[in-house]
Amino acid sequence: xxxxxxxxxxxxxxxxxxxxxxxxxxxxxxxxxxxxxxxxxxxxxxxxxxxxxxxxxxxxxxxxxxxxxxxxxxxxxxxxxxxxxxxxxxxxxxxxxxxxxxxxxxxxxxxxxxxxxxxxxxxxxxxxxxxxxxxxxxxxxxxxxxxxxxxxxxxxxxxxxxxxxxxxxxxxxxxxxxxxxxxxxxxxxxxxxxxxxxxxxxxxxxxxxxxxxxxxxxxxxxxxxxxxxxxxxxxxxxxxxxxxxxxxxxxxxxxxxxxxxxxxxxxxxxxxxxxxxxxxxxxxxxxxxxxxxxxxxxxxxxxxxxxxxxxxxxxxxxxxxxxxxxxxxx
Amino acid sequence: xxxxxxxxxxxxxxxxxxxxxxxxxxxxxxxxxxxxxxxxxxxxxxxxxxxxxxxxxxxxxxxxxxxxxxxxxxxxxxxxxxxxxxxxxxxxxxxxxxxxxxxxxxxxxxxxxxxxxxxxxxxxxxxxxxxxxxxxxxxxxxxxxxxxxxxxxxxxxxxxxxxxxxxxxxxxxxxxxxxxxxxxxxxxxxxxxxxxxxxxxxxxxxxxxxxxxxxxxxxxxxxxxxxxxxxxxxxxxxxxxxxxxxxxxxxxxxxxxxxxxxxxxxxxxxxxxxxxxxxxxxxxxxxxxxxxxxxxxxxxxxxxxxxxxxxxxxxxxxxxxxxxxxxxx
Numbered sequence: 001x002x003x004x005x006x007x008x009x010x011x012x013x014x015x016x017x018x019x020x021x022x023x024x025x026x027x028x029x030x031x032x033x034x035x036x037x038x039x040x041x042x043x044x045x046x047x048x049x050x051x052x053x054x055x056x057x058x059x060x061x062x063x064x065x066x067x068x069x070x071x072x073x074x075x076x077x078x079x080x081x082x083x084x085x086x087x088x089x090x091x092x093x094x095x096x097x098x099x100x101x102x103x104x105x106x107x108x109x110x111x112x113x114x115x116x117x118x119x120x121x122x123x124x125x126x127x128x129x130x131x132x133x134x135x136x137x138x139x140x141x142x143x144x145x146x147x148x149x150x151x152x153x154x155x156x157x158x159x160x161x162x163x164x165x166x167x168x169x170x171x172x173x174x175x176x177x178x179x180x181x182x183x184x185x186x187x188x189x190x191x192x193x194x195x196x197x198x199x200x201x202x203x204x205x206x207x208x209x210x211x212x213x214x215x216x217x218x219x220x221x222x223x224x225x226x227x228x229x230x231x232x233x234x235x236x237x238x239x240x241x242x243x244x245x246x247x248x249x250x251x252x253x254x255x256x257x258x259x260x261x262x263x264x265x266x267x268x269x270x271x272x273x274x275x276x277x278x279x280x281x282x283x284x285x286x287x288x289x290x291x292x293x294x295x296x297x298x299x300x301x302x303x304x305x306x307x308x309x310x311x312x313x314x315x316x317x318x319x320x321x322x323x324x325x326x327x328x329x330x
Numbered sequence: 331x332x333x334x335x336x337x338x339x340x341x342x343x344x345x346x347x348x349x350x351x352x353x354x355x356x357x358x359x360x361x362x363x364x365x366x367x368x369x370x371x372x373x374x375x376x377x378x379x380x381x382x383x384x385x386x387x388x389x390x391x392x393x394x395x396x397x398x399x400x401x402x403x404x405x406x407x408x409x410x411x412x413x414x415x416x417x418x419x420x421x422x423x424x425x426x427x428x429x430x431x432x433x434x435x436x437x438x439x440x441x442x443x444x445x446x447x448x449x450x451x452x453x454x455x456x457x458x459x460x461x462x463x464x465x466x467x468x469x470x471x472x473x474x475x476x477x478x479x480x481x482x483x484x485x486x487x488x489x490x491x492x493x494x495x496x497x498x499x500x501x502x503x504x505x506x507x508x509x510x511x512x513x514x515x516x517x518x519x520x521x522x523x524x525x526x527x528x529x530x531x532x533x534x535x536x537x538x539x540x541x542x543x544x545x546x547x548x549x550x551x552x553x554x555x556x557x558x559x560x561x562x563x564x565x566x567x568x569x570x571x572x573x574x575x576x577x578x579x580x581x582x583x584x585x586x587x588x589x590x591x592x593x594x595x596x597x598x599x600x601x602x603x604x605x606x607x608x609x610x611x612x613x614x615x616x617x618x619x620x621x622x623x624x625x626x627x628x629x630x631x632x633x634x635x636x637x638x639x640x641x642x643x644x645x646x647x648x649x650x651x652x653x654x655x656x657x658x659x
């Protein structure tokens with residue numbers, strides 16, 4: 001079976017200054033590489049978690065998949081056909097996104113009903129006379145009362161707004177739902193109900209879920225497979241259970257060690273990771289993580305490790321991830 | 331800590347904050363009583379709107395204009411000093427505060443070294459000593475190349491470094507009590523860990539007490555000795571962190587714990603808490619958690635709010651016995 005979503009060598013580069021001035025001086029155009037040659041296969045119905053520190057490129061990857069940022073090089077193939085920069089409405093609607101801050105992603109001057117009805121009419125999802133009914137159905141789907149159709153976003157609580165954000169994405173009956181830090185701004189009790197909702201919707205509607213979060217416990221809860229990103233690259237790609245029990249990349253280990261957790265007593269500051277990710281655009285020779293890595297040896301500063309492993313679903317980009325085997329340069 | 335031996339560093343009795351909301355008056359903090367011993371770390375946890383941040387601001391006298399403060403708030407400056415003073419005399423000397431968003435809390439027109447030295451000058455250090463002290467403090471909170479960084483402006487630093495600068499500035503007055511309002515909420519877990527580490531170390535070294543407000547129970551479990559759980563303007567459970575987290579005696583605490591996705595277990599359904607926290611304009615009578623409580627009984631709706639000792643710690647729940655079979659499960 002071919003994967004639903006295939007990403008090949010995807011690179012997203014943002015210009016940071018004048019390309020003309022740079023060319024006149026005979027230098028390459030200045031820019032930062034937010035996503036640096038990522039390849040990824042996602043099968044239909046998968047639940048993929050994407051974790052990493054701020055600035056690792058996880059949100060840019062999501063935006064590139066939805067078509068919100070231009071792709072510099074590489075390709076995105078969706079359901080067998082290439083996703084170009086310009087997508088027609090029918091393609092657009094198949095990958096939808098739920099954003100972090102529902103209060104700034106909903107139009108404050110439109111009622112929830114107006115927001116949903118506009119979507120349904122622009123994308124011609126249902127015949128005109130059925131739109132109202134469909135909007136009610138959508139609210140019921142995200143466990144909100146139909147009375148909210150006439151409400152403005154400011155009257156809603158944070159959890160309700162996030163549910164509207166989900167309803168809005170689902171209005172277009174997407175195949176893939178990308179949740180970018182969608183529960184980060186919510187209280188734990190509300191977060192729990194939104195997570196339960198997403199789990200249920202995924203099962204009921206057969207959605208493919210890409211869940212981006214910096215909260216490892218949340219990712220552990222909702223995702224079956226997790227990728228760890230660092231400096232725009234995937235450094236580990238494993239089934240969630242395995243990643244959390246036995247991380248292979250030292251960066252994954254450090255992330256897991258740094259997270260406070262209930263139930264096990266941990267001293268603050270005990271994670272080995274020092275410093276912060278280097279600023280963008282400062283690509284060093286060898287492994288990008290070597291400067292902060294507690295296990296770094298001379299090979300790490302010279303040879304960039306390839307993302308590799310015993311099988312396509314167990315991969316890590318570290319020279320020492322898989323003892324004795326699968327070592328190679330990029 | 332034995333409260334009868336010497337007066338507690340901070341003693342808060344029946345604290346009530348009243349604000350004007352349109353034509354009515356609301357009390358988002360409604361009768362909060364707790365004390366903090368010298369060198370102790372107390373965590374206050376609760377959902378948004380529970381009044382936890384406002385409690386912290388009341389301690390430091392930073393309430394919005396037009397608000398009224400009832401109840402008593404007393405510091406005892408040193409162990410043998412029985413004289414008790416209010417927040418105005420303590421601010422800037424005995425008590426410091428760090429905030430969630432360091433970019434808005436740091437003066438953008440001052441180099442970070444001067445921001446930190448300012449407090450050291452305030453407690454009587456000479457210009458030269460204050461400058462040396464600021465570099466020492468920046469180094470102690472884990473700012474790499476502290477000497478060079480002290481000449482930088484706040485906007486030149488990353489979020490994690492800014493937060494460290496704010497902690498260094500807060501510590502420059504050698505406070506006996508540090509108030510922390512969600513200081514690591516906006517940070518990555520790795521950076522959070524790098525900040526909580528030095529903070530815990532410095533707290534031990536300086537024998538400094540701390541009140542740590544957060545919505546993250548796991549962070550409290552890591553850095554606090556005692557925990558106060560707030561709901562709708564009141565403390566509903568108070569006890570040692572270990573006891574409260576291992577055997578909660580209030581259904582709200584139990585529900586919060588059940589809502590948090592855990593590292594250990596695989597996926598399943600999270601408990602969550604139905605409904606929403608009550609609006610301060612219309613707090614329900616009796617136990618304020620009753621309308622959302624799964625174990626609610628008739629008398630909950632009329633019960634007076636009072637913390638009583640159950641097992642190892644205090645709870646405001648009138649039916650803690652109903653929780654026992656739940657916890658055992």
